[in-house]
Amino acid sequence: MSSSVNNSVPKTGKRDATPVGPTTATKKGFNQELLMKTVQSLQFVWFLGQVTTLVNTVLYTLTYFGTMKKWYAYFYILAYLGVVQLFGILVYQLVSKTRDFRTIIKDDNVHYFLLGLAFMIMRPFVLIALYPFFLFSIFHVLAYTKNYLLPIFLSTDSSALGNQIGAFITANNSKSIELASIVELYSLVWLILRTLTFRKRSLMPLLYYLVFIKKRFETSQFTRNYVKKIELSLDSQVNNLKNPKVKEIWIQVKSVLRRIGQVHIVNDYTKEAKSQ
Numbered sequence: 079m080s081s082s083v084n085n086s087v088p089k090t091g092k093r094d095a096t097p098v099g100p101t102t103a104t105k106k107g108f109n110q111e112l113l114m115k116t117v118q119s120l121q122f123v124w125f126l127g128q129v130t131t132l133v134n135t136v137l138y139t140l141t142y143f144g145t146m147k148k149w150y151a152y153f154y155i156l157a158y159l160g161v162v163q164l165f166g167i168l169v170y171q172l173v174s175k176t177r178d179f180r181t182i183i184k185d186d187n188v189h190y191f192l193l194g195l196a197f198m199i200m201r202p203f204v205l206i207a208l209y210p211f212f213l214f215s216i217f218h219v220l221a222y223t224k225n226y227l228l229p230i231f232l233s234t235d236s237s238a239l240g241n242q243i244g245a246f247i248t249a250n251n252s253k254s255i256e257l258a259s260i261v262e263l264y265s266l267v268w269l270i271l272r273t274l275t276f277r278k279r280s281l282m283p284l285l286y287y288l289v290f291i292k293k294r295f296e297t298s299q300f301t302r303n304y305v306k307k308i309e310l311s312l313d314s315q316v317n318n319l320k321n322p323k324v325k326e327i328w329i330q331v332k333s334v335l336r337r338i339g340q341v342h343i344v345n346d347y348t349k350e351a352k353s354q
Contacts, residue, residue: 124163127162128164129160131212151203154203158194161193161211162191164215166191169185202283256300259298266291302347
C-alpha cells in the first residue's frame with residue numbers, strides 16, 4: 079500500500095473531468111451539484127469498496143463472538159469483494175498509465191488486488207488476514223470523507239471536523255501502515271499453524287501468502303524492518319538457551335532463509351539500498 083493515503087485515492091474518471099474536492103465547495107450548506115459530481119466519479123466507486131471492506135470486516139469479526147454466525151461466509155466474501163473493487167480500480171488506473179510490466183508488478187496495489195482476489199476465491203476464512211485491509215480502509219474512508227464528503231455539507235473554510243480528521247490522518251497514517259505490515263506477518267504465522275493442523279482450505283492460501291509476503295518483503299521497508307526485529311529477538315532467545323545444538327539449527331534456518339531472500343520476485347531492494 080502506498081505510504082500516503084492521498085496517493086491511493088484514484089483520480090477522476092472520464093465521466094467526470096471536473097476535479098471533485100474541497101476546493102469546489104466554498105459556501106456553507108448542502109451542495110447538490112457537488113453531490114451529483116461526487117457520486118458519478120470513479121473515486122466514489124473506490125470509496126464504496128472501502129466502506130464495503132470496512133463494514134463487512136466488522137460484521138465478520140462479530141460472527142466469532144456468536145453474532146450472526148450463519149452469515150459469516152456472506153460477510154467474508156463481501157469484505158474481499160470490496161478489496162477487489164477498490165484495488166481493481168487502482169490497478170486499472172495504473173495499467174491505463176503504463177504498460178511496463180516491471181512497473182506494474184512492483185506496485186503495491188497489484189499485490190493487494192491479487193491477494194484479495196485469491197482469498198475471495200479460495201475462502202480460507204481467516205479473520206486476521208482481513209485486518210490489514212481493514213486498517214487501510216479506516217484511513218481511506220476518513221480521507222475521502224474529509225476531502226470529498228464534508229465539502230458537500232460544510233464550508234471547507236470552517237470545517238473543524240475536517241481539520242480534526244486531517245490531523246488524525248497525518249499523525250497516524252504511517253503507524254497504521256507499519257501495523258498492517260506486522261499483522262501481515264502474524265497472518266503468515268497463523269496460516270502456517272492452520273496448515274500444520276490440517277485445517278480445511280489451508281495449504282493453497284498458505285502457499286499464496288508466502289509469495290505475497292516475499293513480494294512485500296522486497297517492496298516494503300516496514301516489512302523488512304519488522305522481519306529484522308524478529309530475527310534479532312530470536313537470536314537473543316536462542317543465545318539465552320545456551321544450547322549449541324539449537325543454535326546450530328537456528329543458524330542453518332537463517333542460512334536457508336537468506337538464500338531464499340536472494341531470489342527476487344519483483345524487486346531487488348538491495349540495489350535501492352546501494353544507490354542511496
